[in-house]
Amino acid sequence: MITCEGLVKIYKADDLEVVALQGLNLSVKPGEMMAIIGNSGSGKSTLLNILGGLDRPSAGQVQVGPWNLLKASDDDLVKYKRDTVGFIWQNNGRNLLPFLTALENVEMPMMFAGKLDRAYAKQLLEWVGLKDRMHNKLQQLSGGEQQRVAIAISLSNRPQLLLADEPTGSVDTRTSDVIMDIFRRFNKELGLTIVIVTHDLSLAGKVDRVVAIRDGLTSTEFIKRNPNLDQSIPLSGGHSLDDVHEEFVVVDRVGRMQIPKEYLKALAIGDKATMEFDGDKIVITAPKTLEGEETA
Ligand SMILES: Nc1ncnc2c1ncn2[C@@H]1O[C@H](COP(=O)(O)OP(=O)(O)OP(=O)(O)O)[C@@H](O)[C@H]1O
Secondary structure, eight states: OEEEEEEEEEEEETTEEEEEEEEEEEEEOTTOEEEEEOOTTSSHHHHHHHHTTSSOOSEEEEEETTEETTTOOHHHHHHHHHHTEEEEOTTGGGGSOTTSBHHHHHHHHHHHTTOOOHHHHHHHHHHTTOGGGTTSBGGGSOHHHHHHHHHHHHTTTOOSEEEEESTTTTSOHHHHHHHHHHHHHHHHHHOOEEEEEESOGGGGGGSSEEEEEETTEEEEEEEESSTTOOOOOOSSTTOOGGGTEEEEEOOOTTSOOOOOHHHHHHTTOOSOOEEEEOSSOEEEESOOOOTTOOOO
16 A cells, blocks of 8 residues: 655755655555554654655655655645545644534535535444534534544545544543544454554554654564454553564665664664674674774
């Protein structure tokens, strides 16, 4: 469904250049539900905005289904956004219309697209558990319920890909579980491909795969050991992603990989290291000095 290769995004402001993505590789299969995690500033939102056709990459390949998002014309991008993707943002509730009912809020984008389908709008609200609240005005709904209306709206154009940026960022743990269960249902029952950006590790147990971004590059992948098990990982009690997932370091097509900064620091590795291959292991150590060479 998604293939990014060597994706680069450079933001230019006055004389300053920020390289937000530095040649990122990512591939997501159709029907996959995965999460992208990373520290603040690692490039998660930049990637999501590019995948959603809201921003263009500076270089590299980015393909979503049949769409080449680097080469797409402005008109193509409008069509792509209208027909292929759905979006959910952290505070979506705030962008809804408080004086309209939940149902009217879902119908609104359908009307703009000239495809009003009341039965489907009702069905969406039923799917997100708001059957009994659909005639309530938005302002009468809780934050979590408003976020569920936003999820219904994100699917009003029947997208194949759902992009969610911190979808549970402003709700409590229980609501966050409800939202993740709704995503899983859409993923299983509609075959929807879902990409969730988060820094909340406790969501990781609810997705098939987690890709970590570090400094604008995919660095590590965590793949669920038992794909049929949906569970959240409590952050307390010393749990980590490793409890449910197998961890892999990402190696790109030309053999590059990222070594975590803490490993480099622990071994006092600066800009050079020694790498040895012993037949079944690659061993990276602090640089060995050549015989007779003086260390500075
Ligand atoms: N419009 C912009 N102009 C200039 N720099 C930007 C712009 N948007 C993002 N950046 C920079 O690009 C880098 C990546 O930002 P991005 O928002 O993608 O990170 P993030 O991982 O989503 O962070 P957060 O979790 O805090 O939202 C950061 O250094 C950020 O300051």
